[in-house]
Amino acid sequence: MLFSKKTAIKSSNSSAFHDGMRDGFPIGLGYFAVAFSLGIAAKNAGLTPFQGFLTSILINASAGQYAGFMLMAANASYLELIIVTLIANARYFLMSSALSQHIKPDMPLYHRFLLGYEVTDEIFGITIARPGDLNPYYTYGAFFVASPCWATGTALGIIAGNLLPLRIVSALSVALYGMFLAVIIPPVHNNKVIGALILISFAASFAFSWLPVISTLSSGTRTIILTVAISALVSILFPKELRRETQNES
């Protein structure tokens, strides 16, 4: 193995990229459907198809972009846009923090800068679900497929938001949730705490969606509050055993 270490790394990077493209496909499918409806919001804000494409390829954030388009439509100030973007996307800070613990300390810095561009809910989900240390090429592969779908979907939504049959949009819109389930459910086999965690999260999220006052918060803000509160509570009650540093090294 030692002789061909470089070749082995290269081929494992390329197979990781291919795995990423494979897993990025359903993400792209879901993105396309969601972006289509996002495009309608962008159109209301007065964006051209090119501007919609540009926004989506640069930002890759559903709720954050939606909030942004609303502000643009209202001719809001730049400061308002900064604050709302911070709030709507704050959960990515938590996701990136979690990701940072899966990166080998010796990974070149430029990978961190590239990965930072690609932390969406879905790509984060599948990246974190891969066992062992994070291989950035897997993430790049998924992003390479999914992001253009997102951007193209947005542009097409601006051009022809109402042309895709509602039945198809409805069916495609659960693709993202299916992916989330594929990420969170299988580990329950080996860790019952995660099963309880999921049930608590479902219940609390449901409660938050109808409780007075709280239900008026944006879904991004509710996600942050619930994530911090539930993760902290379970960490106190069932602290995870410390991960040994050599655990994932071959």
Next chain:
Amino acid sequence: MNHNTYIYIGIMAGVTYAIRVLPLVLFRRQIKNQFIQSFLYYVPYVTLAVMTFPAILQATQSPVSGALALITGVIAAWFGASLFKVSLSCCVIVFISELFLIS
């Protein structure tokens, strides 16, 4: 005052990128604290679970088809179907059930 669309887009892009990249660049080492380690370990599951439910019930034309998609997805994922298959089975169940639910 009228605002420039490209400045709007630039602000959104800059702020969003900063939020995502800062933890990756700042937290370069393994965090030793057990609480923070546990916390970051649980974060993905909670975030994804919270974003899935009850949103999945509102994503479709009928909450019933959304609920069916949730059940189908959980079962498929539990029995080890791939990401793509879980996702696809959710889409198919929504499409089929809405043929009956939505006339």
